Amino acid sequence: MISSQTISSSSLKPGHHDSPVPSGASDREALFAMLAERYGTPFYVYDADVIDRQVSTLRAVLPETVSSKILYSFKSNPNPVVAGRMNEGGCRADLTSVGEIEAARVAGFDLREALYGGPGKSVNELAVALSVGIRQFSIESPSDLAALREAAEAQEVTVKGLIRINPHQIPRAKLAMSGVASQFGFEEDVLRESGKEILSHAGEQVEIVGVHIYWGTQIGDAEALASCFELTVQIAEELSELLDFPLKILNLGGGFPWPYSSAGEGPDLSPLRDKLAELVTSSGKAREAEWWFESGRFLSAASGTLVSRVMDLKVSKEEKEFLILDTGIHHLGGMAGLGRIPKFSIDLEIPASRQDNEEMTVDVVGQLCTPLDCIGRRIKMPRVEAGDLVAIPNTGAYGPTASVLGFLSRPAPTEILHRGGTVLAASRLRGGHDLLD
């Protein structure tokens, strides 16, 4: 658990639902109190400086002897002002839906440089992607190829296709999306056997120019990442040779790790720098390709903090206590229940004025009418009180849009981007139903 620094115990009034900026509070705690007063709770607050730092940290390990590009994966956080920072930092857009295209447009990305991927793409969404200028597509299956061809021919444009491959090896990722049975990508073995025939259906307007392999998310450390990338290069070179397509773009995916909703930092990625440099040196035709790296959580997670209000403390049977917040699985970690996000445990920052309180053990729950709405089990912490603000760090990735936002029709949390305490933008995802007839 991390604590905020000094705050006078009289300055946060238990039970009151306004948050005067406490004199003597740490900058962080004072910022949260100020934002709570201005926007209400709960809210996600993103620190622009931290986003910028993460982009430079990742860029610093990528190889310099090839043209390396970072693609920001909108799925981790499509908030346009957050994504806008990635754009300012020189990232390109990794997009998978028309909604993400719109977010990228608002964020100012050059859509001609974006990659559009994902399984089961419709001709209609591909048509939208083409109409806004997207020209790079990850292709996941024979019918995906057919849909892309149809959309490209209809608009009389030529596009670049990356063959997404599901290799037969199993990676060292927490949530593997390759090397296991999945809906993603062409099976490597199938490509080796009948890839020429499959790719012969690309037609004139889909130019196959490279390979995309995304091994999974939260890959353990620099060494594990390097071994995934090594395999990617090997598979890409072999298949480009075998199936006779050029290797102009090598999308090595990512999986760069960062903690989720708990305090601390990801592993040191700096050893990856030399490993990637060596990989470039030892590679064959891949050396001529652009090397693309996709990242969501590493770029956005650290910047975000979810700030919430303690609504109640309930003592139940056998003295079991529940800390009830005005946030829960509709704002954070809803996808953990679906297995998409690893089971997580939260760390809570609490007011410094509570640091010396007696310890309690609580399940941290929200306001939803389901026992599933629990974001922390058996958390030991100093006693806090109704009205206190608490904060969950490292929640800039897979927050609101990876949660069960619509469940119980509570509003989405406010999302605020700040730099050095100055608010740059605030927004809230819309809820409710659009009536169609």
Ligand SMILES: Cc1ncc(COP(=O)(O)O)c(C=O)c1O
């Ligand atoms: C194809 C692809 N690229 C990139 C990402 C982003 O992963 P991460 O947020 O772990 O960087 C994902 C996440 O599922 C993905 O499926």
